[in-house]
Every structure is written in C-alpha cells, then in structure tokens.
Amino acid sequence: MKTLGKIVLAGLCAAHVTAWSPAEAGEQGHYVHGVEGIKAASLPPPGLYWRWYNVMYQSTSLRNPSGDKVPVGLDLDVFASVNRLIWMTPHKFLGADYGMDILVPLVNTDLDLNNVGVEFDKFGLGDIAIEPLLLAWHGANWDLSTALGLYLPTGSYSVTNPASPGRDFYTTLFTLGGTWYPDAQKAWSLSLLSRYEIHSEKEDTDVRLGDDFHFEWGVGHQVTDLVEVGVAGYAQWQLTDDRGANVTWNPNDHDRVFGIGPEVITAIPALKMSLSMRGALEFGAEDRPQGSILTVTMTKPL
Secondary structure, X not given: OOOOOEEEEOOOOOEEEEOOOOOOXXXXXXXXXXXXXXXXXXXXXXXXXXXXXXXXXXXEEEEOOOOOEXXXXXXXXXXXXXXXXXXXXXXXXXXXXXXXXXXXXXXXXXXXXXXXXXXXXXXXXXXXXXXXXXXXXXXXXXXXXXXXXXXXXXXXXXXOOOOOOOOOOOEEEEEEEEEXXXXXXXXXXXXXXXXXXXXXXXXXXXXXXXXXXXXXXXXEEEOXXXXXXXXXXXXXXXXXXXXXXXXXXXXXXXOEXXXXXXXXXXXXXXXXXXXXXEEEEEEEEEOEEEEEEEEEEEEEEO
C-alpha cells in the first residue's frame, strides 16, 4: 500500500502534493510557479502596493519518477489567498530602484487518496516570505529585475498530516528576470523570470531537499488601453539530490513539471487597480502531481 509524503506549499501562494511510498518520492520546495506571467519580471515604479493572489490548484494525476501515472486515486484541491505588500522606495542602488516586500499566505488543502482510503484536510497560515532586496532597472524598451528572498517556517506542520500548511524548513530564493518590448509603442511584451531555491534542513527530521530551479514566462499584447491578453507558462526542475538520514526515498529521483495557458489583464480605473486572470494546464510531470492551476491577482497602489 502506498503511503503519503508531504503537501508542497509555496510561501507566496498555493501548493502541490508529493506523495508515494517513503521509499519512492521526495518533497518539493516552497516556490509555486504559475503565479506570475505577462510582464512577470517588471516591478512597479516607486510607491507602496498591495497585491492579492488567489490561487486554485487541482490534480487527479500523481506521476512517478518516470512520468507514469500512479493508481492511488488522487483527488487534490488547494486554495491559497496570499497578501503581498510591495514597497519600492525612492532610493537607488546600482542605478536601480530599490524595494522590499512581504508575502503572507492562508492555505486550505483537501487531499484524498481514494484507492487507499486516505483523507486529509487543513486550513491555516502558511510559510511567510520576505524579500529585503528588490532591484528594478527600466530602459526604453526593457525592464530588468533581481531579488533575494527568504521563506520562514511560520506555518503549522505535522509529520502525520500531509495537508499541513507549513513546510518545516527555510528556503533562500534568488530571482532574476527581464521584460522586452519589441515595438516602440510597447504594445507587445516578452518576459522571463527565473528563480533558484536553496533549502535548509527540516526542523523536525533529518531531511534536506535538493535545490530547485523555476522559470515563468509570458507573451502579452495590449489590445486596448485597459485590456492586455496573452499566453503564459512555467517550468520547474529539481537540480540536486535530497540529503539526510531520514531520506527513505531514492534521493536521485528529481521532480519536474511544465505548464502553459492563457492570461487576461484588465485595468479598472474607477477602483485604481488592475486585475489579472491566468490559467495553466500542466504536462511532463515527474515525481509529483500533474494538474491545473488558476490564478486571480489584484494589484492596487496604496
């Protein structure tokens, strides 16, 4: 009979699940891909901003390290509501706008493995993320950004509940990306945002997850002054082995996944805010679930 690994939870939004027998699978890192898309690498001008992510992830397909479906009857639903406060200061560093941010997630996870009669659900505060260093450069037809962040194990965690909102370890996150506008009117945009995660040892057990690399991309077109449409996607790979005395799965099994889907962004001048809606279907998953994600994000200057 298969047993459970652990729910994977991003500090800035939703989660995916890792599960098979302890001898067969590891866990994944904090960052959840798919929450950024069109102009993902473009930070706003100096000011204070509130960004509210609402992320829904659903999966009924668990994949083994070879990418084959595991017949456990997976039924996973995750909803995360994440508040992000961004402060781009009026100060410059290395010619870039300097800023910082904090992300606070609330997560509800409902996990069933119907073929083995296992059910878990949990709602609570997830792992808070802070980025004390945001740098943004802006050219005539390009934007460039980089950041340094840290996920804190603030969410509750239990080794017996794979729906726990916390991850039980710290993660250092390095970010680098750019947006290019190929036409003078900036009606078109192409963006690529990369992330690299380095994880600490888990606090309650001798496990240290391997490093993860992510990138998110978007191609957008401004069709009116208020509406932008396009296509967005993401990719994730585990690059190094899991380590530790309590790693009972094969540490050489590295997870990966890809996703793609449409995105629409609209400005709402009466409310002085913008709203984006983005969906993605996953494919090519290994050592993890494969499903779909829907992200609705509101951004408002304060």
